[in-house]
Amino acid sequence: MQSSLKTNIPSSLNSKNNNRIRVGRSSAGLGLFATDFFKKNERIVEYIGKRLTNKEVDEIKENRYLLEINSKYTIDGSSRSNIARYANHSCKPNAETDTISGRAYIIAKKDIKAGDEIVWNYGKEYFNDFIKKNGCMCVSCVNNRSDAFGAAPVTL
Numbered sequence: 001m002q003s004s005l006k007t008n009i010p011s012s013l014n015s016k017n018n019n020r021i022r023v024g025r026s027s028a029g030l031g032l033f034a035t036d037f038f039k040k041n042e043r044i045v046e047y048i049g050k051r052l053t054n055k056e057v058d059e060i061k062e063n064r065y066l067l068e069i070n071s072k073y074t075i076d077g078s079s080r081s082n083i084a085r086y087a088n089h090s091c092k093p094n095a096e097t098d099t100i101s102g103r104a105y106i107i108a109k110k111d112i113k114a115g116d117e118i119v120w121n122y123g124k125e126y127f128n129d130f131i132k133k134n135g136c137m138c139v140s141c142v143n144n145r146s147d148a149f150g151a152a153p154v155t156l
């Protein structure tokens with residue numbers, strides 16, 4: 001893991017926002033939480049890691065922390081120094097990822113309050129490969145499932 005750390009690009013945003021986010025317990029294991037207010041469209045954290053060409057990505061068997069930044073490059077965000085990797089998937093997200101000048105960020109999709117979990121939609125491909133078989137653990141899906149359980153079938 002040391003070798004991948006060396007290739008991380010230092011992120012001034014992550015140093016600046018270090019005290020505005022924290023890793024904590026969530027419905028899906030660990031998650032990323034806001035400890036401060038983030039305004040809609042504000043950059044929260046940079047998704048850092050080694051840059052791989054999409055050809056190199058094809059040679060990797062399984063890695064849940066790949067973020068494609070354009071048609072040529074993908075970031076391998078599996079390093080623990082990449083705090084952005086703790087942000088979980090949600091089907092009703094409050095954040096999204098975007099690439100700005102070749103760097104990937106998690107950006108507030110709406111106003112986020114201190115204490116809120118920061119979640120974004122990982123996309124259809126990831127959902128089908130990793131989430132679908134065990135059921136989605138996002139708050140929205142967990143609530144939907146408990147509603148379905150709660151509604152007893154009407155017998156005549």
Ligand SMILES: [Zn+2]
Binds near residue numbers: 141
């Ligand atoms: Zn879900």
